[in-house]
Amino acid sequence: MQLETLVEQFQKKNEKAFESLYHMYKDSMHGVIYNIVKDKAIAEEVMQDVFIKAWHSSDSYNSSKGRFFTWILNISRNAAIDKTRSKAFKNSGKNLDATFFVDIIESNENLNSKTDAIGIKKFVSKLKEKCIKVIELLYFKGYTQKEASETLEMPIGTIKTRNRNCINELRQMIVE
């Protein structure tokens, strides 16, 4: 089924459409969430919250405002970041800055069961430090260009082109 049709059905509260969308995006969203919370049980919990929120706020999505992927990505990142700010999470003593997404992928045993996993693993091991940081901040953490520019001490224009070049490299690795 076309994504547009599926999203329309989902907005009409069609449970099947909701499930289909869940299965399309669950793994990528789980990856993004896990990269922020760094804990499997908490990531499961956030996943539930994200898709329940998506169901209840389906009216707020509009294709002219962005991709459905981007919409669910925003909900996921926000829910995960909210979780890290909770008191219970802070008490768990997680060191959130210790690892980036690349470290997770490189140590990820679950990759074997996935398509493109080998290509991505190869990619991230070769990925330049500057790419890792840009993708980590913009994609996984949802930083604005300005925030990323300040964090990495780079001009905004450089962030933008570097992000494109790094994602291009990723795309080529996946295609190979």
Next chain:
Amino acid sequence: MDTKAYIDTGILELYVSGQLSEKENKEVYDKMLEHPEILQEVLEIESALMKLGEAVSPGLSASTIQIIKERLNFNSDNGKVVNMPKSRSNWFTYTGWAAAILVGAGLLWSINQNKQLEVQLSDANVEKSYLETQIEDAKSDLAKTENLLSILRDRDIIAVPLGGQGNFENAYAKVYWNKADNSIYLDGQGLPDAPEGKVWQVWSLTLNPLTPTSLGTIDNFNTDDNKIFEIVNTNESQAFGITLEPTGGSETPTMEQLYTLGVVSP
């Protein structure tokens, strides 16, 4: 608009990962509708980022969707293990296509087989009618042979061996004479084929005085299979002779060409 330059600015990557303002999002959306290559670029960026996210996932519990559905109070297929609708539809699609291709290939194969079988069938029919003809021929030959045998075994038949004469001592023939129905059967197995322009002529003889009477020529001698010829004979023959004569036969036998001669036993 130079779409390549627009793509190269890196705005689409920011669009997919959600860094643009609402106004900028609307602009990109309009450009996607206008330029298919921009939409294509967005889809590829989105796919790459999705795969990157999937690679980070340490594996999501299969029961998560059940918990979500319970928390949302979904009623349909309560408690059932949920299959993935997306992959199910893919499975159906692939299976459908695979089945269609199989059926198509099977059909072509069947048509081809059918054609081959039709050819084989018509070959078999030709062969069958050929064999039927042979059987008919064999039956008819058998009937003729049996008839001949019954004639030769007849009590009234007189067998007359004809020996080779002069230079033709290797030649021989036999005459079976049925006086009751005035017919003789000449067995010419021991005679050579008549040469071009010549023909075998059969003679009935009385010995005292020596008088030959022609019983006729054997025009089909060379082409006959069993070399047995039925000839009418109303004479009181005392002997039979066979000479080689020019085609059409002669009034009197050419004695130099007398191949065989035999006397009827009294």
